[in-house]
Amino acid sequence: MKLIFEKSIPGRDGFSLPSDLFEEIEIDKDIPEDFLDKNKKNLVEVSEVDVIRHFTKLSKLNYGVDDGLYPLGSCTMKYNPRINEKMASLGQFTHAHPLASIKMIQGSLEVMYQLNLLLCEITGMDQYTMAPASGAHGELTGNLIMRQYFVDHGEKRTKMLIPDSAHGTNPASAAMAGFEVIEIKSTSNGTVDLDALQNAMDEHTVGLMLTNPNTVGLYDGGIESIERIIHQKGGLLYYDGANLNASLGIMRPGDVGFDVVHLNLHKTFSTPHGGGGPGAGVIGVKERLIPYLPTPIIDYNANEKYFYLKDNGEKSIGMVRSFWGNFAVLVKTYAWILSLGPEYLYQASKTSIINANYVLKKLKKYYKPAYDQYCGHECTLTGREYKKYNIKTLHIAKRLMDYGIHPPTIYFPHFEPYAEETIMIEPPESESKENLDEFINVMIQISQEAESNPEILLSAPHNTPIGKTDDVLAVTKPILTYDDELRSIEQEK
Ligand SMILES: *Cc1c(COP(=O)(O)O)cnc(C)c1O
DSSP: OOOGGGGOOTTOOSOOOOTTTSOOOOHHHHSOGGGSOSSOOOOOOOOHHHHHHHHHHHHHTOOOTTTSOOOBTTTOOOOOOHHHHHHHTOHHHHTOOTTSOGGGGHHHHHHHHHHHHHHHHHHTOSEEEOOOOSHHHHHHHHHHHHHHHHHHTTOOOOEEEEETTSOTHHHHHHHHTTOEEEEEOBOTTSSBOHHHHHHHOOTTEEEEEEOSSOTTSOOOTTHHHHHHHHHHTTOEEEEEESOOTTTTTTOOTTTTTOSEEEEOTTTTTOOOOSSSOOOOOOEEEOGGGGGGSOSOEEEEETTTTEEEEEOOOTTSOOOSSSTTSSHHHHHHHHHHHHHHHHHHHHHHHHHHHHHHHHHHHHHTTTSOBSSOSOOSSOEEEEOGGGGGGTOOHHHHHHHHHHTTOOOOEESOSOBTTTBSSEEEEOOOTTSOHHHHHHHHHHHHHHHHHHHHOHHHHHTOOOSSSSOOOOHHHHHHSOOOSHHHHHHHHHHHO
């Protein structure tokens, strides 16, 4: 497919203005020199038809959850029901302005108020803030809340414990909040090493950020001991609930002792993501941390029967985002929770766990599991058996694209020797057994190809618009514009 720059014809444009209404200007004469860019730009000159066709073609090269299985571990790429979109696009929501008088936006405020109650019920927490715009933003908010709590209690705590299996955003968020990050090793079972945790936890430590089931898809059965170790030393327990897909109706983080929880509404709660946003990384806390939540907090005046946003007082960490957060994401979440109800939320989690264990069971003969035990909503396999044919997990992933399937997460987690060449598969509840069987069969076929015809894997993908790329070059010298392309052709000569 041609770049749009290659379709450019000098002088062609997508509009024409009535010449009797607009004076023609001479750029060089009529615009002061200071305002002119000295570097000549390679701007595209194309017609409206060219633009529409170009971007329509581009959009067809895309792959999304509406095209097929998207088994990206740790991402919960599930189907987003259209009813969510329909609700979020109701005019009363899209036209609501956060600065309108609260009488005019009671419905929008009520959605946030009710969503808070539902999320509290689902997770066992006491109050949520809807402000954070992503999981990482929620983590930072949660860390700032914990920091404020200890400042308020006159305690100097500067360290944050984070298991080595944690999502990369955890240490980044803790560091941004000013904490020193201490890594806690996992055992060969993939769960937190309790001795290491006990040794690291002290009166100068804020607490632990934990994901459970963790980021390799395993439920950490040591949670009761973990809770005791952290709380005995006065610490706080943070739950990275970005992915809650194995927990709905099964385990409430608030019940097992977590003090702060973040949820990615754009994962478990079926609101779209993957293209960089918008998301919502709402933060829930236990009673004693409510005063530190960001401002504003949604509340209800029972006497006069109205919803309103209130300032959260002087202990609050302040605002973390303008206005209401990503409000449309909240509406979609609310629609999803109500359309499923308690029984089917539970079924969603149960199905996602069964799906992951089904894939694990069917594929473990071909791709040795990193941890051979039942998993949560995702399973971690490896491609290490194929190293003897010079095949790496990367090649397996690329070959999947030839079969029209989005590759799973690869090379995460990465602990030698048991978790190397990893393939992390998350088949959410919206996938049928037939879809999973198709994926499983393709994976088995690829494993046979690795043995009988490794060349076809090494040179994959073959059926995609762009074939095998040089991964290093793609990062260090990306070709994003026609100018970049010309430059690279020049360099090749
Ligand atoms: C996705 C994810 C995050 C980060 O969420 P973003 O919305 O991408 O910032 C954090 N932790 C875990 C476990 C995740 O899966």
